[in-house]
Amino acid sequence: MMIIMKAGATPQEVEAVIAQIKSMGLAVHLSQGVEATIIGAIGETHAIPIERFEGLDGVELVQRITQPYKLASRQFHPEDSVIPLSNFAVGGNEIAIIAGPCSVESRSQIIETAIAVKEAGASALRGGVFKPRTSPYAFQGLGEEGLELLAEAREKTGLPIVVEIMSQVQLDLMLKYVDVFQVGARNMQNFNLLRAIGETRTAVLLKRGLSATIEELLMSAEYILAGGNTRVMLCERGIRTFETSTRNTTDINAIPVLKNLTHLPVILDPSHSTGHADYVAAIARAGIAAGADGLIIEVHPDPAKAVSDGKQSLRPEKFAQMVHQAGQIAQIMGRRLASTQGSAQPLKQGWA
Amino acid sequence: MMIIMKAGATPQEVEAVIAQIKSMGLAVHLSQGVEATIIGAIGETHAIPIERFEGLDGVELVQRITQPYKLASRQFHPEDSVIPLSNFAVGGNEIAIIAGPCSVESRSQIIETAIAVKEAGASALRGGVFKPRTSPYAFQGLGEEGLELLAEAREKTGLPIVVEIMSQVQLDLMLKYVDVFQVGARNMQNFNLLRAIGETRTAVLLKRGLSATIEELLMSAEYILAGGNTRVMLCERGIRTFETSTRNTTDINAIPVLKNLTHLPVILDPSHSTGHADYVAAIARAGIAAGADGLIIEVHPDPAKAVSDGKQSLRPEKFAQMVHQAGQIAQIMGRRLASTQGSAQPLKQGWA
Amino acid sequence: MMIIMKAGATPQEVEAVIAQIKSMGLAVHLSQGVEATIIGAIGETHAIPIERFEGLDGVELVQRITQPYKLASRQFHPEDSVIPLSNFAVGGNEIAIIAGPCSVESRSQIIETAIAVKEAGASALRGGVFKPRTSPYAFQGLGEEGLELLAEAREKTGLPIVVEIMSQVQLDLMLKYVDVFQVGARNMQNFNLLRAIGETRTAVLLKRGLSATIEELLMSAEYILAGGNTRVMLCERGIRTFETSTRNTTDINAIPVLKNLTHLPVILDPSHSTGHADYVAAIARAGIAAGADGLIIEVHPDPAKAVSDGKQSLRPEKFAQMVHQAGQIAQIMGRRLASTQGSAQPLKQGWA
């Protein structure tokens, strides 16, 4: 970490910064140039918030050289993390395809969907039972009944289940059922929840917040990793920008940036990142081509009847096409889908 | 709510929309124009998510006419809500000044600050004991010990205390101490927390999320109001934009927009919305001039030593100046500070 | 276009809106529902700004049903536009690869680069001679000398040349040299320039502004098309968001959205949309997978010595790899590169 002093900083102000650095157990490297005095703080600086220096008198700016996270960084763990999940693994050569409805609505809906996505090549089943809804008047999920239905669908299909957790008070209940916790965008900085999940050893899919930077996403992963839970997958699900023609803006750059900064697997959610069924396949292909380790896709047997996210949900047959396309791109990338059933039909031009 | 059908929508698709509307207990108004068929859904539409129609075949777009919230709206409650708090009230003629440190750090720090802000004209004391920190390695707050220190400061000064709550598991503990719950920006859509607070009758200061729209802020207020807790104050604390010269961008427009849309009091937090002590006073004045019902300000006896937010904290003497300026603007606006001690010294040009 | 009146709008206010619609030569469709009066304006509404109604008394909101552009829309021209360019065409089955340095710096630099990108499979050469620089102190381009060097490079390689135009005063000079005008992001709403180009019959690559919506990009294309110049290609080059880990945020969603809304070809510029050479190849692949009709890439023989954009420029050998990968994805998409030289070597996992 470098602390750059203002042009007119006094020797006393420089001394105060040096004292602050030393009091934190860090070493000091002082460089007094013509234009500026620069003070380096050397040691385990990832754990030091830059604000501890920004408030000091005479400080112009504080610049990190190393990342503010450690366990999540590629420097700390150069090899890709590979997270075993049921009968496949995320983060290695296999591309994970997680699919299912936004909300679990009924027994027939979730069982039917689970079978359909399995047949289309999905490797895991998603489904929400506690729903974070903007409106207090909207459907809030089936709760434990939904978890039981998901468990039944898992039994029928062999697909591990990925379920959103909204609060640490749901933890004990959910631990009995789920294979992967999903932490939603709105909870990416619910630090109590992150800590609680860090204490478990259950895998977690951590979604990027609507306006979270990539660095903040990695800091939130660090909360979970710091608890000893290393089974963390990151998920890009679109960010909020000024553009309104899509629900969110897919930050496709985030995929190669994350693969560069961290060893954790990176999943793309084109359903939320576009908000529109017509665009999901194109962005799913783009995600695999950019290097994503998997996709999470909303699928509903009858999107028009979905209680939530119908507009962005694929029908099973559209999903099957999308999986097929993803598989072809994966092959070009030297990878393969974690599980596929269909044969490789040739693709034609004109995909949406 | 209006559902606008695509140019080529079939009669069957129109019928399906009509059936959906009726199944929700709403009335239908059908208008078949030359360019478009428009279907109106009439009744208690605030409780209907537009996504229930967006996924239907043949639908071009869905447009709300009425707001998606009800209890928070000015239509529902035309008069300004006035929220009594200790010996003053927020939302009426008085301007509330809430001040104190980002974090409670020690007994001397909080007591000293409480006395100083009281003297400078503050009407309430803020102080964090559970801190939502981006980094797991940063100071996380004193917890219950901090609450006890705040209670002692309240006893010494008579100032009601405003404390951030991060999780519903902290609710019972905090209820014993706090006068006002603060819900932070990162928890604005922590719906479990909002519901839990809605069940209490303790006042709450609900901060706008970093990238939350004004409508989403009001929807979150609706969660609390729907539980029967009507003592809700809204807080603009800056939004995330592309501009990096300040920590956040103060959305000053939000003040008149909120005063137009809702009856709830609106507080401005110029400490977070600027992130820099040098800009706090200018933006505090702007907030009062724009019609805010109060300010929440970070004050620390020695910002250079603050464990958090030192850069944006005012020293007590700077805070006293700011209160004085705010009081002068308030007078122009036909209002007055909830509590002031100092005399009215004339202001000079050249405030930062 | 629909004009939705406020709940309490008077009959006089409704009449004023109707009169306004009729005065514009449009037909009126009046629908008086229980909750709202809706007035439809029917006819050539794309040419009517909604602001002509927003200022009227009693108006709640104005909603377009049809697009505000016509010539650029797919409704008007359902088939993809195919733009012949030298010995290939953009917008059909072939993927265009436009490559070259940010700035033309010297004869040897541009000739060397032209030969290298041709060998690597590029179908056109880019190079700036008038540079829009944020700083008045930065290199502003070689001007006409640069155009002559580009013409020489074209002669040597057969590659058509794509050059940025910054002002209509440069038009006559540039017409003598260039095959494709590039309109940069900062000039996307320089309407005088757009009109002037619309009067020519030279092809144009219109880049999306830093914070322009997709609709605004299409409106700017409409300016050129309205002048009778139909040879317009659109270019996504990244938008400005809060994320700072990349120079811009690639709006990959824009590719399928544009292919849906317009018949014009869509090119992706991953050099500017990422700002970092390490991420260009991943995003180039993603662009082709998402359905882009081409790529524009910054290539420099020695990026460390580039006078501009060195950080995001590829070395020729990295560019050749990227072209190869793009070609493989193109094949999967049922397309092929407009011109390739190299043989198809198998790709390996681990691309950045």
Place this chain on the structure above:
Amino acid sequence: MMIIMKAGATPQEVEAVIAQIKSMGLAVHLSQGVEATIIGAIGETHAIPIERFEGLDGVELVQRITQPYKLASRQFHPEDSVIPLSNFAVGGNEIAIIAGPCSVESRSQIIETAIAVKEAGASALRGGVFKPRTSPYAFQGLGEEGLELLAEAREKTGLPIVVEIMSQVQLDLMLKYVDVFQVGARNMQNFNLLRAIGETRTAVLLKRGLSATIEELLMSAEYILAGGNTRVMLCERGIRTFETSTRNTTDINAIPVLKNLTHLPVILDPSHSTGHADYVAAIARAGIAAGADGLIIEVHPDPAKAVSDGKQSLRPEKFAQMVHQAGQIAQIMGRRLASTQGSAQPLKQGWA
């Protein structure tokens, strides 16, 4: 400027950076710490783009210490610039009020408006004659005829006229008429236009681009100043964000930030920054309270009939109220309106 090398940078890479610095006529300050090698480049670094170093091998990041602009900076010119304009001056003790219609529409409209705004206390008249319209089908302005009408209005009222220029080809014509050039948001980085204006000695109101940073605004001012034209006023007119309840987001922070960074006067445009007549007065007051040197306001005798921007235009009587309020806030700030006619009536609570 500091160049921070990557942890593993080789001595050759360090040497290459040093050579690059020296070749630019700058001095070198080398600091080899334990964690990082930092190379300072010392001298007139404001004229050096950081990209000249970012592309070099082994470079981790490049950090400016001094600003990239010079003539616009407060370091260079510590005193506030005061720009005389007709019978008053902008940037000193007086608050400028520039008012008038978006577009000049007719003789009666502009003369009537000029007289009304003069009476209400305006110090200058605005009016557009070349209009930058998003749609090619929208009204594009009266051109020279409009300039003649503005000149007539000036003659009748004594108000100097402020007119938007869209292209350097309009320069000679406009020089014959206007007192102040306005450079619109879409042209903030039309560098050819900025240079051309820099060659004149006519005052200029430079509006911030829709998504321009404060630093970029100052760089654009530098283009004009570098030509020798020192009569530059800056204008905050709202930035583009995710919030849709207002047309733009007023970046009120920009006012104290600009007053800190530059000596140039800062004007606020609450008409564009809110886009809604109901919010203009509140934000105008906020602007003066935050330290702005003036306001520019859209006023129309009959907003419902305005050909552009009717929704955000004030009627003359509303404008008069707003001027009155601005005057009261100005007084508190130790300043006064450049010209006022009305007497000081007491204000009441309940302004919008």
